[in-house]
Amino acid sequence: MIERARGLSAQDRVARVQEIRLIALAALSGHAEDFEAWKYYAELKNLKPKRPGIPFLEARIATCVVGRIRPATAMRTMQKLRNLRARGGQRREFDKFEALIKDHIGEGGVTNHGFGKASFADRDHGALWGRIGSHIETLGKAGYQVFLNSGTLLGVVRDGRLIDHDDDIDLAVVLKSGSAVAAAGEWKALRSDLQGMGVFDAENVTNPAIYKLKPEDGCEIDLFPAWIEEGRVFVYPHTFGELAEDDVLPLATCGVSGRPIPAAAEKMLALNYGEDWRQPDPYFKFPWRSARQRFQTFLEAIQ
Incomplete structure (x- = not known):
């Protein structure tokens, strides 16, 4: 052929x-x-x-x-x-x-x-937010701050709800390290910690830079690494020092879900989805190639 x-x-x-x-x-x-x-x-x-x-x-x-x-x-x-x-x-x-x-x-x-998978148009959002909150609280007890990220953040800020055609939850965890290499080491160690907490979904992890937490009601939950380096914010794969620390911390409370979001959520969404992020686009595709180039140091250190 x-x-x-x-x-x-x-x-x-x-x-x-x-x-x-x-x-x-x-x-x-x-x-x-x-x-x-x-x-x-x-x-x-x-x-x-x-x-x-x-x-x-x-x-x-x-x-x-x-x-x-x-x-x-x-x-x-x-x-x-x-x-x-x-x-x-x-x-x-x-x-x-x-x-x-x-x-x-x-x-x-x-x-x-x-x-043909069930999307958020078919789910009880209230119950889902409650279950996701348990993951956030578990990480919080371990000293980590977690916030709604990427498509999940886009939905609550732009639409006031989870995006109908979406089907997974995106979270980011603020690591305590102050450099890409140190963050990579902490990220690798966090995997074992998540397993010990009973919230890690080892079977579905295919990308070492994105962890899977235990799904809730069949809904996948992705966890992304974030860290603060010399007062600038890094969130794999969309924010590479363009935001200041006070654009993210202290975290605000989402009026829709009651869960944490970045202090300047709209600034982060513009970096993630472009300046026209307010316009829904079911076929949006993130530029992964350029993101991998920007985060090369971190990605090489987690291998």
Whole structure:
């Protein structure tokens, strides 16, 4: 299959992408039992042009959705498709394609974590805040300050509630160290401490820079490291010294959840999501590559 893709002419590669797109779209609209998603996904990977156009993007998205594979890739590609359609004055065409995707997936839609999973639109927020509070209090007893972070912070500040299409909770813990290397050492030690507290979800940790706390009612809880260095704030992966200590500490109390948030939450959200953070964007994709470069010292020290 891979060798076949490599041996095709440019014209035949375009034609093959179109063919896979039609097959995937047909599967979206009908029966998909025999759809070989991983095969088509691998073939598309080897057919990918330098500047992917609409047929390739739609083929990749449809393949991921029908096969229930690579949800984060599907979300990222949807963003690219939306932007490309918008530049061409074809937003209506994107809306039609998006509707087809949503109709196929059904309730729950697609998130970075999966397809058709229960989102916050389906949950009792009050009960969830109570359970999350127990994790925050457990860390507090160990001397750590914890605040609502990233998408969770965005929801309570912008929407006055958890974001409907989101499905996990983001927290940040303020480490006591004053440098990236020292913070890395403390972060590594915290893993054992969390295990001792009985709140660490070791089975689901895939990124050593982001810990998983015990889920609540099936809701994943991500814990991110933060530290203060010479009066400047660092929160992996979005804040790299742009905020002053008093922009975060002392922590304020969220009027929606009753949980801690940064003192200047809006400043942090602008760093995390850009100046247009007030405009909802279900296909927002964080620039992880540049973040990893900025936090290289910390990331290398936790290995």
